[in-house]
Amino acid sequence: MPGFRLRPATAADQALIVELVRAAHVNPMxxxxxxxxxxxxECNGQVAGLGQVKSHRDGSRELASIVTVPACQNQGVASRVVAHLLDQRPGVLYLTCRSGLGPFYERFGFxxxxxxxxxPYFRRLARLARIFLFASRSDERLLVMRRDAPQA
Ligand SMILES: CC(C)(COP(=O)(O)OP(=O)(O)OC[C@H]1O[C@@H](n2cnc3c(N)ncnc32)[C@H](O)[C@@H]1OP(=O)(O)O)[C@@H](O)C(=O)NCCC(=O)NCCS
Incomplete structure:
Protein backbone atom coordinates (compact mmCIF):
# COMPACT_ATOMS: atom_id res chain seq x y z
CA MET A 1 0.00 0.00 0.00
CA PRO A 2 1.72 3.23 -1.11
CA GLY A 3 2.09 6.11 1.34
CA PHE A 4 1.11 9.66 0.61
CA ARG A 5 2.13 12.90 2.25
CA LEU A 6 0.62 16.35 1.95
CA ARG A 7 2.49 19.48 0.95
CA PRO A 8 1.52 23.02 -0.03
CA ALA A 9 1.55 23.65 -3.78
CA THR A 10 4.25 25.85 -5.31
CA ALA A 11 4.31 27.99 -8.45
CA ALA A 12 5.97 25.05 -10.24
CA ASP A 13 2.76 23.02 -9.70
CA GLN A 14 0.43 25.51 -11.41
CA ALA A 15 0.35 23.85 -14.85
CA LEU A 16 -0.21 20.39 -13.37
CA ILE A 17 -3.02 21.69 -11.13
CA VAL A 18 -4.85 23.08 -14.17
CA GLU A 19 -4.22 19.88 -16.15
CA LEU A 20 -5.51 17.54 -13.42
CA VAL A 21 -8.60 19.64 -12.64
CA ARG A 22 -9.53 19.89 -16.31
CA ALA A 23 -8.94 16.16 -16.88
CA ALA A 24 -11.31 15.39 -13.98
CA HIS A 25 -14.02 17.68 -15.47
CA VAL A 26 -14.19 19.70 -12.29
CA ASN A 27 -14.92 23.46 -12.30
CA PRO A 28 -11.81 24.98 -13.98
CA MET A 29 -12.32 28.52 -12.64
CA GLU A 42 6.06 9.18 -0.88
CA CYS A 43 7.93 6.78 -3.19
CA ASN A 44 8.20 8.84 -6.35
CA GLY A 45 7.00 12.32 -5.40
CA GLN A 46 4.27 12.25 -8.04
CA VAL A 47 1.08 14.16 -7.38
CA ALA A 48 -1.74 11.79 -6.40
CA GLY A 49 -4.41 14.30 -5.49
CA LEU A 50 -5.19 17.90 -4.71
CA GLY A 51 -7.69 20.33 -3.32
CA GLN A 52 -8.13 23.96 -2.35
CA VAL A 53 -10.28 26.50 -0.53
CA LYS A 54 -11.49 29.36 -2.75
CA SER A 55 -12.62 32.75 -1.45
CA HIS A 56 -15.51 34.45 -3.22
CA ARG A 57 -16.39 38.12 -3.51
CA ASP A 58 -19.56 37.67 -1.44
CA GLY A 59 -17.34 36.62 1.49
CA SER A 60 -18.07 32.89 1.26
CA ARG A 61 -15.36 30.25 1.10
CA GLU A 62 -15.54 27.03 -0.87
CA LEU A 63 -13.84 23.65 -0.53
CA ALA A 64 -13.11 22.96 -4.19
CA SER A 65 -11.04 21.21 -6.86
CA ILE A 66 -10.94 17.92 -4.94
CA VAL A 67 -9.35 15.51 -7.40
CA THR A 68 -7.47 12.23 -7.09
CA VAL A 69 -5.65 10.90 -10.14
CA PRO A 70 -7.39 7.71 -11.34
CA ALA A 71 -4.51 5.35 -10.45
CA CYS A 72 -4.57 6.52 -6.81
CA GLN A 73 -8.32 6.53 -6.18
CA ASN A 74 -9.99 4.65 -3.31
CA GLN A 75 -6.88 4.77 -1.14
CA GLY A 76 -7.96 7.62 1.09
CA VAL A 77 -6.16 10.39 -0.80
CA ALA A 78 -9.15 12.75 -1.16
CA SER A 79 -10.17 12.09 2.45
CA ARG A 80 -6.70 13.15 3.63
CA VAL A 81 -6.78 16.30 1.49
CA VAL A 82 -10.28 17.26 2.67
CA ALA A 83 -9.50 16.62 6.35
CA HIS A 84 -6.34 18.71 6.07
CA LEU A 85 -8.06 21.65 4.38
CA LEU A 86 -10.82 21.62 7.02
CA ASP A 87 -8.20 21.65 9.79
CA GLN A 88 -6.36 24.54 8.19
CA ARG A 89 -9.40 26.66 7.39
CA PRO A 90 -11.94 26.46 10.22
CA GLY A 91 -15.13 28.44 9.81
CA VAL A 92 -18.11 28.12 7.51
CA LEU A 93 -17.31 26.41 4.22
CA TYR A 94 -19.46 25.60 1.21
CA LEU A 95 -18.93 23.16 -1.62
CA THR A 96 -20.76 22.05 -4.71
CA CYS A 97 -20.80 18.50 -6.02
CA ARG A 98 -22.98 16.15 -7.98
CA SER A 99 -25.53 14.50 -5.73
CA GLY A 100 -23.80 11.09 -5.86
CA LEU A 101 -20.88 12.51 -3.89
CA GLY A 102 -23.06 13.96 -1.11
CA PRO A 103 -22.50 10.98 1.26
CA PHE A 104 -18.71 11.35 0.87
CA TYR A 105 -18.79 14.98 2.03
CA GLU A 106 -21.32 14.24 4.79
CA ARG A 107 -18.54 12.24 6.46
CA PHE A 108 -16.78 15.57 7.02
CA GLY A 109 -19.78 17.39 8.47
CA PHE A 110 -21.17 18.96 5.30
CA PRO A 120 -25.30 34.86 -3.84
CA TYR A 121 -22.34 33.07 -5.46
CA PHE A 122 -23.78 29.61 -4.80
CA ARG A 123 -27.36 30.58 -5.71
CA ARG A 124 -26.09 31.82 -9.07
CA LEU A 125 -23.93 28.72 -9.64
CA ALA A 126 -26.80 26.36 -8.76
CA ARG A 127 -29.11 28.21 -11.18
CA LEU A 128 -26.56 27.95 -14.02
CA ALA A 129 -25.91 24.26 -13.28
CA ARG A 130 -29.64 23.51 -13.44
CA ILE A 131 -29.81 25.16 -16.87
CA PHE A 132 -26.58 24.01 -18.47
CA LEU A 133 -25.20 20.94 -16.69
CA PHE A 134 -27.99 18.85 -15.24
CA ALA A 135 -30.98 19.84 -17.41
CA SER A 136 -30.97 16.53 -19.29
CA ARG A 137 -30.19 14.31 -16.26
CA SER A 138 -32.85 13.08 -13.92
CA ASP A 139 -30.45 10.83 -11.93
CA GLU A 140 -28.07 13.54 -10.70
CA ARG A 141 -28.29 17.16 -9.60
CA LEU A 142 -25.91 19.75 -8.24
CA LEU A 143 -25.73 19.79 -4.45
CA VAL A 144 -24.72 22.92 -2.57
CA MET A 145 -23.41 21.80 0.81
CA ARG A 146 -22.38 23.76 3.87
CA ARG A 147 -20.26 22.95 6.91
CA ASP A 148 -20.68 25.15 9.96
CA ALA A 149 -17.73 26.15 12.08
CA PRO A 150 -17.02 23.38 14.61
CA GLN A 151 -18.08 24.32 18.15
CA ALA A 152 -15.14 25.21 20.39
C1 LIG B 1 -14.31 11.83 -5.81
C2 LIG B 1 -12.79 11.59 -5.67
C3 LIG B 1 -12.11 12.93 -5.40
C4 LIG B 1 -12.55 10.62 -4.51
O1 LIG B 1 -11.15 10.49 -4.35
P1 LIG B 1 -10.51 9.23 -3.60
O2 LIG B 1 -9.11 9.59 -3.27
O3 LIG B 1 -10.73 8.01 -4.38
O4 LIG B 1 -11.40 9.20 -2.27
P2 LIG B 1 -11.09 8.42 -0.92
O5 LIG B 1 -10.29 7.20 -1.23
O6 LIG B 1 -10.60 9.35 0.11
O7 LIG B 1 -12.56 8.03 -0.49
C5 LIG B 1 -13.28 7.08 -1.24
C6 LIG B 1 -14.74 7.44 -1.10
O8 LIG B 1 -15.09 8.40 -2.10
C7 LIG B 1 -16.43 8.21 -2.49
N1 LIG B 1 -16.46 8.13 -3.95
C8 LIG B 1 -15.40 8.01 -4.78
N2 LIG B 1 -15.82 8.04 -6.05
C9 LIG B 1 -17.14 8.18 -6.02
C10 LIG B 1 -18.16 8.28 -7.01
N3 LIG B 1 -17.87 8.23 -8.32
N4 LIG B 1 -19.43 8.41 -6.62
C11 LIG B 1 -19.75 8.44 -5.30
N5 LIG B 1 -18.85 8.36 -4.31
C12 LIG B 1 -17.57 8.23 -4.68
C13 LIG B 1 -16.91 6.97 -1.85
O9 LIG B 1 -17.71 7.41 -0.77
C14 LIG B 1 -15.68 6.27 -1.33
O10 LIG B 1 -16.04 5.70 -0.11
P3 LIG B 1 -15.67 4.19 0.26
O11 LIG B 1 -14.22 4.27 0.62
O12 LIG B 1 -16.54 3.89 1.40
O13 LIG B 1 -15.94 3.39 -0.97
C15 LIG B 1 -12.19 10.95 -6.96
O14 LIG B 1 -12.98 9.85 -7.34
C16 LIG B 1 -12.10 11.92 -8.13
O15 LIG B 1 -11.09 12.60 -8.30
N6 LIG B 1 -13.14 11.97 -8.97
C17 LIG B 1 -13.15 12.86 -10.14
C18 LIG B 1 -13.22 14.31 -9.74
C19 LIG B 1 -14.40 14.62 -8.83
O16 LIG B 1 -15.55 14.26 -9.09
N7 LIG B 1 -14.10 15.37 -7.75
C20 LIG B 1 -15.09 15.79 -6.77
C21 LIG B 1 -15.49 17.19 -7.09
S1 LIG B 1 -16.80 17.71 -5.96
Whole structure:
Protein backbone atom coordinates (compact mmCIF):
# COMPACT_ATOMS: atom_id res chain seq x y z
CA MET A 1 0.00 0.00 0.00
CA PRO A 2 1.72 3.23 -1.11
CA GLY A 3 2.09 6.11 1.34
CA PHE A 4 1.11 9.66 0.61
CA ARG A 5 2.13 12.90 2.25
CA LEU A 6 0.62 16.35 1.95
CA ARG A 7 2.49 19.48 0.95
CA PRO A 8 1.52 23.02 -0.03
CA ALA A 9 1.55 23.65 -3.78
CA THR A 10 4.25 25.85 -5.31
CA ALA A 11 4.31 27.99 -8.45
CA ALA A 12 5.97 25.05 -10.24
CA ASP A 13 2.76 23.02 -9.70
CA GLN A 14 0.43 25.51 -11.41
CA ALA A 15 0.35 23.85 -14.85
CA LEU A 16 -0.21 20.39 -13.37
CA ILE A 17 -3.02 21.69 -11.13
CA VAL A 18 -4.85 23.08 -14.17
CA GLU A 19 -4.22 19.88 -16.15
CA LEU A 20 -5.51 17.54 -13.42
CA VAL A 21 -8.60 19.64 -12.64
CA ARG A 22 -9.53 19.89 -16.31
CA ALA A 23 -8.94 16.16 -16.88
CA ALA A 24 -11.31 15.39 -13.98
CA HIS A 25 -14.02 17.68 -15.47
CA VAL A 26 -14.19 19.70 -12.29
CA ASN A 27 -14.92 23.46 -12.30
CA PRO A 28 -11.81 24.98 -13.98
CA MET A 29 -12.32 28.52 -12.64
CA UNK A 30 -10.06 30.14 -10.06
CA UNK A 31 -7.18 27.63 -9.90
CA UNK A 32 -4.49 29.59 -8.04
CA UNK A 33 -1.61 27.49 -6.70
CA UNK A 34 -1.23 29.35 -3.35
CA UNK A 35 -4.67 28.03 -2.34
CA UNK A 36 -3.84 24.39 -3.03
CA UNK A 37 -2.59 21.47 -1.00
CA UNK A 38 -1.22 18.43 -2.86
CA UNK A 39 -1.04 14.76 -1.87
CA UNK A 40 2.15 13.24 -3.24
CA UNK A 41 3.29 9.64 -3.46
CA GLU A 42 6.06 9.18 -0.88
CA CYS A 43 7.93 6.78 -3.19
CA ASN A 44 8.20 8.84 -6.35
CA GLY A 45 7.00 12.32 -5.40
CA GLN A 46 4.27 12.25 -8.04
CA VAL A 47 1.08 14.16 -7.38
CA ALA A 48 -1.74 11.79 -6.40
CA GLY A 49 -4.41 14.30 -5.49
CA LEU A 50 -5.19 17.90 -4.71
CA GLY A 51 -7.69 20.33 -3.32
CA GLN A 52 -8.13 23.96 -2.35
CA VAL A 53 -10.28 26.50 -0.53
CA LYS A 54 -11.49 29.36 -2.75
CA SER A 55 -12.62 32.75 -1.45
CA HIS A 56 -15.51 34.45 -3.22
CA ARG A 57 -16.39 38.12 -3.51
CA ASP A 58 -19.56 37.67 -1.44
CA GLY A 59 -17.34 36.62 1.49
CA SER A 60 -18.07 32.89 1.26
CA ARG A 61 -15.36 30.25 1.10
CA GLU A 62 -15.54 27.03 -0.87
CA LEU A 63 -13.84 23.65 -0.53
CA ALA A 64 -13.11 22.96 -4.19
CA SER A 65 -11.04 21.21 -6.86
CA ILE A 66 -10.94 17.92 -4.94
CA VAL A 67 -9.35 15.51 -7.40
CA THR A 68 -7.47 12.23 -7.09
CA VAL A 69 -5.65 10.90 -10.14
CA PRO A 70 -7.39 7.71 -11.34
CA ALA A 71 -4.51 5.35 -10.45
CA CYS A 72 -4.57 6.52 -6.81
CA GLN A 73 -8.32 6.53 -6.18
CA ASN A 74 -9.99 4.65 -3.31
CA GLN A 75 -6.88 4.77 -1.14
CA GLY A 76 -7.96 7.62 1.09
CA VAL A 77 -6.16 10.39 -0.80
CA ALA A 78 -9.15 12.75 -1.16
CA SER A 79 -10.17 12.09 2.45
CA ARG A 80 -6.70 13.15 3.63
CA VAL A 81 -6.78 16.30 1.49
CA VAL A 82 -10.28 17.26 2.67
CA ALA A 83 -9.50 16.62 6.35
CA HIS A 84 -6.34 18.71 6.07
CA LEU A 85 -8.06 21.65 4.38
CA LEU A 86 -10.82 21.62 7.02
CA ASP A 87 -8.20 21.65 9.79
CA GLN A 88 -6.36 24.54 8.19
CA ARG A 89 -9.40 26.66 7.39
CA PRO A 90 -11.94 26.46 10.22
CA GLY A 91 -15.13 28.44 9.81
CA VAL A 92 -18.11 28.12 7.51
CA LEU A 93 -17.31 26.41 4.22
CA TYR A 94 -19.46 25.60 1.21
CA LEU A 95 -18.93 23.16 -1.62
CA THR A 96 -20.76 22.05 -4.71
CA CYS A 97 -20.80 18.50 -6.02
CA ARG A 98 -22.98 16.15 -7.98
CA SER A 99 -25.53 14.50 -5.73
CA GLY A 100 -23.80 11.09 -5.86
CA LEU A 101 -20.88 12.51 -3.89
CA GLY A 102 -23.06 13.96 -1.11
CA PRO A 103 -22.50 10.98 1.26
CA PHE A 104 -18.71 11.35 0.87
CA TYR A 105 -18.79 14.98 2.03
CA GLU A 106 -21.32 14.24 4.79
CA ARG A 107 -18.54 12.24 6.46
CA PHE A 108 -16.78 15.57 7.02
CA GLY A 109 -19.78 17.39 8.47
CA PHE A 110 -21.17 18.96 5.30
CA UNK A 111 -24.97 19.07 4.89
CA UNK A 112 -27.06 20.14 1.92
CA UNK A 113 -27.68 23.88 2.19
CA UNK A 114 -31.21 24.99 1.32
CA UNK A 115 -31.36 27.98 -1.01
CA UNK A 116 -32.12 30.32 1.90
CA UNK A 117 -28.74 29.41 3.48
CA UNK A 118 -26.75 29.88 0.28
CA UNK A 119 -24.76 32.99 -0.53
CA PRO A 120 -25.30 34.86 -3.84
CA TYR A 121 -22.34 33.07 -5.46
CA PHE A 122 -23.78 29.61 -4.80
CA ARG A 123 -27.36 30.58 -5.71
CA ARG A 124 -26.09 31.82 -9.07
CA LEU A 125 -23.93 28.72 -9.64
CA ALA A 126 -26.80 26.36 -8.76
CA ARG A 127 -29.11 28.21 -11.18
CA LEU A 128 -26.56 27.95 -14.02
CA ALA A 129 -25.91 24.26 -13.28
CA ARG A 130 -29.64 23.51 -13.44
CA ILE A 131 -29.81 25.16 -16.87
CA PHE A 132 -26.58 24.01 -18.47
CA LEU A 133 -25.20 20.94 -16.69
CA PHE A 134 -27.99 18.85 -15.24
CA ALA A 135 -30.98 19.84 -17.41
CA SER A 136 -30.97 16.53 -19.29
CA ARG A 137 -30.19 14.31 -16.26
CA SER A 138 -32.85 13.08 -13.92
CA ASP A 139 -30.45 10.83 -11.93
CA GLU A 140 -28.07 13.54 -10.70
CA ARG A 141 -28.29 17.16 -9.60
CA LEU A 142 -25.91 19.75 -8.24
CA LEU A 143 -25.73 19.79 -4.45
CA VAL A 144 -24.72 22.92 -2.57
CA MET A 145 -23.41 21.80 0.81
CA ARG A 146 -22.38 23.76 3.87
CA ARG A 147 -20.26 22.95 6.91
CA ASP A 148 -20.68 25.15 9.96
CA ALA A 149 -17.73 26.15 12.08
CA PRO A 150 -17.02 23.38 14.61
CA GLN A 151 -18.08 24.32 18.15
CA ALA A 152 -15.14 25.21 20.39
C1 LIG B 1 -14.31 11.83 -5.81
C2 LIG B 1 -12.79 11.59 -5.67
C3 LIG B 1 -12.11 12.93 -5.40
C4 LIG B 1 -12.55 10.62 -4.51
O1 LIG B 1 -11.15 10.49 -4.35
P1 LIG B 1 -10.51 9.23 -3.60
O2 LIG B 1 -9.11 9.59 -3.27
O3 LIG B 1 -10.73 8.01 -4.38
O4 LIG B 1 -11.40 9.20 -2.27
P2 LIG B 1 -11.09 8.42 -0.92
O5 LIG B 1 -10.29 7.20 -1.23
O6 LIG B 1 -10.60 9.35 0.11
O7 LIG B 1 -12.56 8.03 -0.49
C5 LIG B 1 -13.28 7.08 -1.24
C6 LIG B 1 -14.74 7.44 -1.10
O8 LIG B 1 -15.09 8.40 -2.10
C7 LIG B 1 -16.43 8.21 -2.49
N1 LIG B 1 -16.46 8.13 -3.95
C8 LIG B 1 -15.40 8.01 -4.78
N2 LIG B 1 -15.82 8.04 -6.05
C9 LIG B 1 -17.14 8.18 -6.02
C10 LIG B 1 -18.16 8.28 -7.01
N3 LIG B 1 -17.87 8.23 -8.32
N4 LIG B 1 -19.43 8.41 -6.62
C11 LIG B 1 -19.75 8.44 -5.30
N5 LIG B 1 -18.85 8.36 -4.31
C12 LIG B 1 -17.57 8.23 -4.68
C13 LIG B 1 -16.91 6.97 -1.85
O9 LIG B 1 -17.71 7.41 -0.77
C14 LIG B 1 -15.68 6.27 -1.33
O10 LIG B 1 -16.04 5.70 -0.11
P3 LIG B 1 -15.67 4.19 0.26
O11 LIG B 1 -14.22 4.27 0.62
O12 LIG B 1 -16.54 3.89 1.40
O13 LIG B 1 -15.94 3.39 -0.97
C15 LIG B 1 -12.19 10.95 -6.96
O14 LIG B 1 -12.98 9.85 -7.34
C16 LIG B 1 -12.10 11.92 -8.13
O15 LIG B 1 -11.09 12.60 -8.30
N6 LIG B 1 -13.14 11.97 -8.97
C17 LIG B 1 -13.15 12.86 -10.14
C18 LIG B 1 -13.22 14.31 -9.74
C19 LIG B 1 -14.40 14.62 -8.83
O16 LIG B 1 -15.55 14.26 -9.09
N7 LIG B 1 -14.10 15.37 -7.75
C20 LIG B 1 -15.09 15.79 -6.77
C21 LIG B 1 -15.49 17.19 -7.09
S1 LIG B 1 -16.80 17.71 -5.96
Missing amino acids: DLKWPNFVLAVD REAPEAEQT
